[in-house]
Amino acid sequence: DIVLTQSPASLAVSLGQRATISCRASQRVSTSKYGYVHWYQQKPGQPPKLLIKYASNLESGVPARFSGSGSGTDFTLNIHPVEEEDSATYYCQHSWEIPWTFGGGTKLEIK
């Protein structure tokens, strides 16, 4: 199975500042055209919500302060400027091969 390692496991960011979350895959999960990594936000008691697909494509209705980048094995989710409502756990997920797997999650606290 492809292992996705997220870092940090948790972070606290001041309101209006930037949050950066890393997702590293145990093997290449991108082609020259697509990165097969997607990002989700999950708040307590709710299902995950898709934010970014194909590494850098913002899902419809998601605020533009969310952005994704990366290729090969290294991918990043940025949130800038962070808002109170961004307090949540964030997960990356790959769809390179079966089984699709998720990273362990990054808990974001807004200071």
Add this chain to the structure above:
Amino acid sequence: QVTLKESGPGILQPSQTLSLTCSFSGFSLSTSGMGVIWIRQPSGKGLECLAHIYWDDDRRYNPSLKSRLTISKDTSSNQVFLKITSVDTADTATYYCARSTATGSMDYWGQGTSVTVSS
């Protein structure tokens, strides 16, 4: 408007078979590229993909659980089913179904159904 809703037994005993139903609306599982996937999340822990069924009836399973899983669909009634045999306490989790698209992402999720395995 796309919606998905999971239903299940709530609680069951070890060694029993867990049967879950995902009822969806707003899309057709006969549309090319569409799929429905089952994912579970133990309380306070991460997400695990279990089984995936596609518009063409292709079925894919998490290899670590494959021997215990069966996924199926009823396109006419817009439902997807998952059976997990021989459950034990490690299967206690919230079970979600989600729509997958050709991108490999999951763009709509149900609210989840909580399953507890306990004697």
